[in-house]
Amino acid sequence: MSSNPETDATAGLLDSTSVMRSYLDLIETNMNLSTVRSLALKTIAHPQIFCGFDEFKTCCSQLLLTQQGQPQTTAASNSLFNTLDLFSFGTLNDYQKQGESTGQPEAEHYLPLNEPALAKLRQLTVLTCIQKACFDGKTRISYDVVAEALGLTTDTMQDEGISFDATTATTTTTTTTAIRDVEDVIVQCLYADVLKGKLCQKTRTFGWQGECLPVVSSRDIPPTLIPSLLSELQGLGRRLEESGIEVTQAQEQVTQGLQDTAQYWKNVRNQKKTTTKDGSNSSGGGGDNAVARSIFGENSGGTQGNFWHESSGAGGSGRSRSTKRSRGGMSGNFLMDAGKRI
Structure with a gap:
């Protein structure tokens, strides 16, 4: 069956919440902390899950409550919750600066992440950068901004007039590698169906102008942004009501x-209709009267009435005799003229 191009063009981004639902159903009351940590690592490394980590954290918090109703505050549970917060609304820079906020860099602030989990974190970092650019009203983002968020080095090239040396060659190699790394992460997001847009190697930017909204999959909302989001939604509700x-x-x-x-x-x-009816009535009455006048005259006692009676009586005989005489006269004259001609 052939697909509709219009439907494909307006198709939404990946709905990772439905994929996360299967992992939320696996959390049972008899799970221990070690099992929950393993399940969390599988969740954050799943290639089709990009949001819902805050809900997973809520389920884990309810699961790890003690019988006295107090949450456990062990290092293992803290690292689990910190990791879930990292994948909910954090970036790769946050992971690289792990432990600095607590003053204990050697502490296990996050769970140890494998390569699939790190790749997922890079993609989430790119989504955050593009989402912020969309909020600022932009339709294009530079590779330098994305590289900075990913912790990559993208030193720009020096002026074209400088002489070629080892330093220039190193800078060129580093810049090219950083550009390729940025493009690789963006391409992974495009293939994962969580991002829409086009790469431009000439301008070293990624743009999404003309794409169907939304162009980026939404991440979990930080708790600090919930009041402002509620305010925006209330304002939107008022505008919709006025509209x-x-x-x-x-x-x-x-x-x-x-x-x-x-x-x-x-x-x-x-x-x-009224005008047409009145016109037909007036024209019909005048026609009948004209016929009656032509036949019977204006009245029975008028001259025309007398003329009618004369033509039907003696007057008619006189006309007949006069007509005969006129015919005789005409025939006699004709014979006389004929005799003269002869």
């Missing part, structure tokens, strides 16, 4: 205009 009132008023105006137009044309048709 709904305006639309209702516009619909009422349109309906009233249609009704007035229909009534106007109805009156026009009725007036036309």
